Amino acid sequence: MKFEFLAGSRRLTRAAALVLALTAAQGSPVAAQDGFSFTVTAFKQAVAESLGDNPEVAAFYRTRGFEPLWTGADDLSAARRSALFEILGMADDHGLPARRYDAEGLMAQLATARTGRERGLAEMAMTRTYLLFAHDLQSGILDPGTLDAGIKRVLPRRPDSEQLAKLDNGDPRAVMRALVPATAEYSRLMREKLLLEHRIAHGGWGDTVPAAKLEPGDSGPAVVALRDRLVRMGHLKPHLGASYDSRLTEAVRRVQEAHGLEPDGVAGASTLRAINTAPEERLQSVIVAMERERWLNLPEGRGKRHILVNLVDFHARIMDDDKLTFETRSVIGHQDPDRRTPEFSDLMTHMVINPSWYVPRSIIVKEYLPMLRSNPGAVSHLQIIDARGRVVGRGNGFGQYSASSFPFSMRQPPGPKNALGSVKFMFPNQYNIYLHDTPSQHLFKEEVRTYSHGCIRLDDPHDFAYALLARQTDDPQGLFHRILNTGAETRVNLEQPVPVHLIYRTAFTQAKGPVNYRADVYGRDALIWQALARQGVALRAGRS
Structure with missing residues (x-):
């Protein structure tokens, strides 16, 4: 496409102007002719139109003269496409919502791109999808600060320019593999996710145990149910025994250790609650733990x-x-x-x-001031300190002060x-x-x-x-x-x-032994799971 600038006769489109501005320094074809003229391909114009307000992506394409990263006819472009679609196909394995990346739609857009403009639009769709997936896999899909006031983390996002430069200069498959958090914890959580999905697809852990308490020496249907469930959970080797014997006692201890319970070998209320928890609930905990592990995937390490x-x-x-x-x-x-x-x-x-111990202001006004107002001698183990650091006597009382007007701090020596x-x-x-x-x-x-x-x-x-x-x-x-x-x-x-x-972490691993599970005492993981579900994350029964 050729644009000619004659005095006041035509207006340059915004996209073409952007291409000209960004590529002039890289030797784009600009020739003086009755003023000057230049050529902007439909591909480059489409790329420029799609840059939006991302200066890092714009700078990246400027440095390469708006040549394609994904949609070229060369072998390296093909390798990049293949590597991207390969890792997008693993989104579910990582507990990420596959529909968020719409790999099928992206493939269809590439397959039907015929004109330069269509290729340019497909090029930028590939770039946007790559950057979105890279950030999601490296540092999580949720904004922790919006989920619970007690989660103070900031996502460790890598710059777009860094993500694109690595892909431009490195082996595409190696670059994609490097997006996965490299911690052993993440790998083991992912393995547990796949194992749970497989187990769920094959009937889960069977019937729950219908008892309030079971202990060594017991027998009967509830003990058989406990035996069968522990076998399916992987804590006990299959056998036909119907009594609460030493094998079952040791298996219960292993369950207790994996759930932070006193390992006494007795299946009491807390232990049976842990055993009777559905594998689907454990799978939710693992998926949440993987998202949390991404939040802590710091570039500088821990x-x-x-x-x-x-x-x-x-x-x-x-x-x-x-x-x-x-x-x-x-x-x-x-x-x-x-x-x-x-x-x-x-x-x-x-x-x-x-x-x-310098008592926090919140504790002073909520807990101690009401006591001091009614009894100046209360909490006598604490000193009352004025603004100059002097200990204040208690003789005049404190009834005249409110939570907002109390002028003192408190200290325990x-x-x-x-x-x-x-x-x-x-x-x-x-x-x-x-x-x-x-x-x-x-x-x-x-x-x-x-x-x-x-x-x-x-x-x-x-x-x-x-x-x-x-x-x-x-x-x-x-x-x-x-x-x-x-x-x-x-x-x-x-x-x-x-x-x-x-x-x-309500789900966490160890180098050897079963995955550990803990109670969601603050309810934070429940909020995270709800947010992940809203983004499209769903429980998946594993493939046989």
Whole structure:
């Protein structure tokens, strides 16, 4: 298509103008003739029309002179097309909604493209689909911040320019494979998804167990139902025994360990509830966990050493080169919406030995001020502090103050009864969340440990401190206790700050053994599943 510019006689179309502006610097055919003239192919015009407001895509096509990435007649273009359709065909395997990418429609558009313009429109449809799928597979299809106020994650999106440059310069199949999150956790979750789909397609786990409680020595139809269900779940080898024998006891223990329950071998209410949960519900948890794993697919990685706290598993772990090197039980925020622990990542920079507890304003006005108004001597273990840091006497009372006018802060000095115990671990953040010791050790015996105001309490904080300090001293235990014995509030910096990831996984894997499942204590995974379903994600019975 040829456009000629004669003084005021014709107007250049917006698309043609864009092509001219973007390609002039790359040596596009521009010739002076009665002013000047230039040639813009129908293909390039269609590409320019489809660029929209994406400057990265526009810059990419400008640098290649608007030549095709997908729709060329060369072997490399064909390889790119093939690789894209191949990975789009695996969308369901990844728990992504295949209809979102409309591979069949895209194929039909390519097959019917005859003119240069039609090829240009197909070219840009391919680019848009590739970028959409690449972002979805690498970092998730949902916006976490819109789902629940406690999910504070920002999707780790890679730039469009980076996605296109890799495809332009690399082997197409290798580039597509590299879009898949490379963590072992993602691979194992995907394997569990496919196994569950296969099991569902072949009848699921059979009948549920009709009992309130079963224990070693029992027999009868309910025990047979328990045996058969555990066999189908993969926790027990097939056999004809009809009694609650040692084999069944060990299988129940394995189930309990995989569900965060006390492994006593007795099938009580919690254990039977876990066993009777439908495989379809477990499949939903796995698909949600895969989406969550994509949210944490950080370009820089999670850190060679990092701290991983799975809130609903009630454990904090230190990971070194993706291997578990320390683990302790944890207590997290209560289910009350104002006390739930948020999910986010940050950097642990220091610990404080013999910490003071500075009471959060929300706790002061909601819990302590009403007590002080009626009894000035209440909560006497806490100091009341004015704006200049001075301790305020209680003689004048506090009845004149409201939640908005109370001018004081409150502090609990270091000591054996301090709410933070003997040490706290700080990764400064806007949510005022940290890990800490606690005098309430009895709470760690509970299976569901949701008791805090949002911060995370550790069962073995001293050992946790030793593990962190071992990287910077030959005697971490001695260093810690020398400071502790002074009784003075002391900050100890970590010479190498450690990334902290507070996650929420109702389904998670281990290198060996069954996939673990936990209760959705805050209801967040239910919201995520609903959002995924709205996007078109559906449960799928696996192929035989």
